[in-house]
Amino acid sequence: MKLLEGKTVLVTGASTGIGRAAAIGAAQHGANVAINYANSDSPAQSCVEAIEALGQRAIAVKGDVADPQTAQDFVAKAVDAFGKVDVMVSNAGICPFHAFLDMPVDVVERTFKVNLHGAYFMVQAAAQQMVKQGHGGSIVAVSSISALVGGEYQTHYTPTKAGVHSLMQSTAIALGKHNIRCNSVLPGTILTEINKDDLADDEKRRYMEQRTPLGRLGAPEDLAGPIVFLASDMAAYVTGAALLVDGGMYVNLQ
Numbered sequence: 001m002k003l004l005e006g007k008t009v010l011v012t013g014a015s016t017g018i019g020r021a022a023a024i025g026a027a028q029h030g031a032n033v034a035i036n037y038a039n040s041d042s043p044a045q046s047c048v049e050a051i052e053a054l055g056q057r058a059i060a061v062k063g064d065v066a067d068p069q070t071a072q073d074f075v076a077k078a079v080d081a082f083g084k085v086d087v088m089v090s091n092a093g094i095c096p097f098h099a100f101l102d103m104p105v106d107v108v109e110r111t112f113k114v115n116l117h118g119a120y121f122m123v124q125a126a127a128q129q130m131v132k133q134g135h136g137g138s139i140v141a142v143s144s145i146s147a148l149v150g151g152e153y154q155t156h157y158t159p160t161k162a163g164v165h166s167l168m169q170s171t172a173i174a175l176g177k178h179n180i181r182c183n184s185v186l187p188g189t190i191l192t193e194i195n196k197d198d199l200a201d202d203e204k205r206r207y208m209e210q211r212t213p214l215g216r217l218g219a220p221e222d223l224a225g226p227i228v229f230l231a232s233d234m235a236a237y238v239t240g241a242a243l244l245v246d247g248g249m250y251v252n253l254q
């Protein structure tokens with residue numbers, strides 16, 4: 001069964017990793033897809049080609065989500081191409097691992113701007129368009145298990161993920177009257193570019209694997225199903241929810 005037949009799905013940060021898997025997952029479920037990305041032209045083009053190979057339409061729009069204008073431009077280009085916006089997956093993010101005591105100001109500010117301001121303005125731009133259309137919509141934000149627990153080298157990152165989780169709770173209230181649902185997914189540790197260097201440390205990687213009851217770290221594709229489900233009418237009465245997708249890592253105290 002195709003869950004997103006005829007829908008237009010927008011995904012930020014979809015050149016690689018979780019965003020790419022979500023974009024392709026949406027296309028597998030019948031959606032046309034607009035992707036945003038910041039730098040990686042060739043991976044973004046390859047994502048478009050993967051979607052077209054599934055028989056769906058796709059466009060790639062380059063832009064830094066830290067700039068609020070990028071959100072307006074992304075939504076406008078998606079509407080030009082496909083006529084409407086049904087789903088926004090706000091996923092773009094960075095995690096430059098760094099110790100707390102000597103954390104550079106610019107690393108903190110950039111991480112806040114990309115992860116939290118970026119999500120805020122993307123969600124707002126998509127919601128403005130959905131309200132104008134008048135037939136509801138679905139917003140899925142990629143938060144993190146890190147919204148719930150800390151990380152020694154992520155003191156600038158975990159607050160942004162808690163912020164994204166909180167944003168979905170508040171926008172669920174603000175947008176419910178427009179039948180726009182807002183939910184977040186909370187991935188555990190998923191093997192992508194964002195943590196390639198961090199997990200190159202074998203000891204750390206083995207520790208993370210052992211903490212995970214399902215016995216392995218996640219793949220980007222592990223997020224595609226949960227994101228498609230929350231985006232779809234199968235989740236028509238789900239809003240303000242947060243879905244952990246972490247192989248059980250969060251509940252594993254001892």
Ligand SMILES: NC(=O)C1=CN([C@@H]2O[C@H](COP(=O)(O)OP(=O)(O)OC[C@H]3O[C@@H](n4cnc5c(N)ncnc54)[C@H](OP(=O)(O)O)[C@@H]3O)[C@@H](O)[C@H]2O)C=CC1
Binds near residue numbers: 013041065192
């Ligand atoms: N991997 C993990 O373990 C987890 C990841 N997450 C979250 O998942 C999301 C995706 O990360 P993941 O797939 O792992 O990592 P990747 O590095 O593979 O993907 C990040 C994506 O975000 C894009 N991006 C980065 N900065 C910007 C920007 N300023 N404007 C627009 N796009 C940008 C990148 O595009 P480009 O390459 O073109 O710069 C890329 O498409 C992030 O929000 C992250 O916090 C949450 C929990 C766990």
Ligand SMILES: C[C@H](O)[C@@H]1OC(=O)[C@H](O)[C@@H]1O
Binds near residue numbers: 143146151195
């Ligand atoms: C990038 C990290 O490996 C990853 O990001 C998250 O949000 C998870 O908590 C992991 O720490």
